[in-house]
C-alpha cells in the first residue's frame with residue numbers, strides 16, 4: 001500500500017513536471033495519462049492514442065556509449081482485436097516537438113531543415129512467433145550511441161508506428177544524453193604487430209567484410225535472452241577500458257589513431273570463457289587480426305564478441321545458455337599479452353559491456369504494467 005502511495009506521488013510529480021509534453025506533441029488524439037518512476041531512473045509512460053494504448057518503459061538518461069532501450073506494451077481497446085504493429089524509434093538531439101499556435105505561420109524552409117536522428121532502430125516482438133499475441137503486443141528496441149555522440153540535456157525519442165495497416169502515427173518522449181569523457185592511451189607495437197595491422201592483405205580484408213556483415217544483421221526473430229549479462233570470466237582485472245581513444249605507435253615510429261571497442265581482461269592463457277547471455281553462436285573461427293574469435297547473437301542486432309582465444313569450445317549455429325563454456329582464453333591475433341577482449345555491438349555500434357550487466361531490457365519491472373486498459 002505504501003508503494004502505491006509512492007507511485008501516486010511520483011505520478012503526480014512527474015505529471016506536473018512533464019507539462020511540456022503532456023500539453024501535447026503530435027497528432028490531436030495523443031493523451032499522456034501517466035508518467036511515473038518505477039525504479040531508480042526508470043520511467044514508465046502510458047500514452048493513450050485513440051483505439052490503442054502504449055506503455056513504454058525506458059531509462060530517462062544515458063551517456064554516449066550506452067543505449068536507450070524502450071520496452072513497449074501495445075494494447076487494443078477492442079477485445080480480441082489482433083495487433084499487427086510496425087514501429088520504429090529515433091533519437092534526436094532536440095526537445096520534443098511542441099505544437100504551437102504560431103507554427104502554422106512559420107515558413108516552409110524551417111520545416112525542410114529536418115534534424116537527422118542520432119540513431120534509429122525498429123521495434124521487434126519479444127514473442128517473435130506471436131504465440132501469445134492477441135490484443136496485446138510486447139515490443140523492444142534499443143537506440144545505441146557511439147562514445148563520440150554529443151551529450152544533450154534536451155534530447156527526445158520519437159516513436160512512429162502503423163497498426164493493422166492504418167495511417168502512420170507517432171508520439172515523443174523527452175530524454176537526456178549525459179556527458180561522459182573516455183580515457184586515452186598510447187600502445188607501442190613491435191614490427192610483427194605493426195605489420196599485422198598496417199600491411200594490406202586481401203584475406204584480412206575479406207574477414208573484415210564478413211565480420212561487418214554479421215554485425216549489421218538485424219534478424220527480428222533472433223530473440224534469445226533479455227536477462228542482465230554476466231562477465232564472461234568472473235570479476236577479473238580489467239587491463240583496458242571500454243571507449244579508450246588509442247594511438248598505435250608502429251615500429252617505424254608512425255602513429256595511427258584507433259579506438260577500443262570492448263573491455264580487456266588480463267587473464268592467463270587457458271582460462272574458461274563463458275557466454276555472457278543466452279543466444280546463437282554466429283561465428284566461431286580463426287581470424288588474422290583477432291585470432292580465435294566467437295560471436296553470439298542475443299537479440300536482433302545485439303552481439304557479444306570474444307577475441308584472442310586459444311581454443312574454441314563451441315561451433316557456429318550452436319544455441320548457448322548464459323554461463324555455458326564457449327572457449328579458452330589466449331593471446332592469438334593482434335595481442336600484446338594474454339587477455340580476453342570482450343565487446344558488445346548493437347546495430348554495429350560499439351556499446352559499453354558493463355551497461356548490459358544491469359536490467360537493461362526491464363525484464364522483471366515491466367511485468368506489472370500489463371493489461372492496463374482492462
Ligand SMILES: [Zn+2]
Pocket residue numbers: 240260262263264340341342
Ligand atoms: Zn581489447
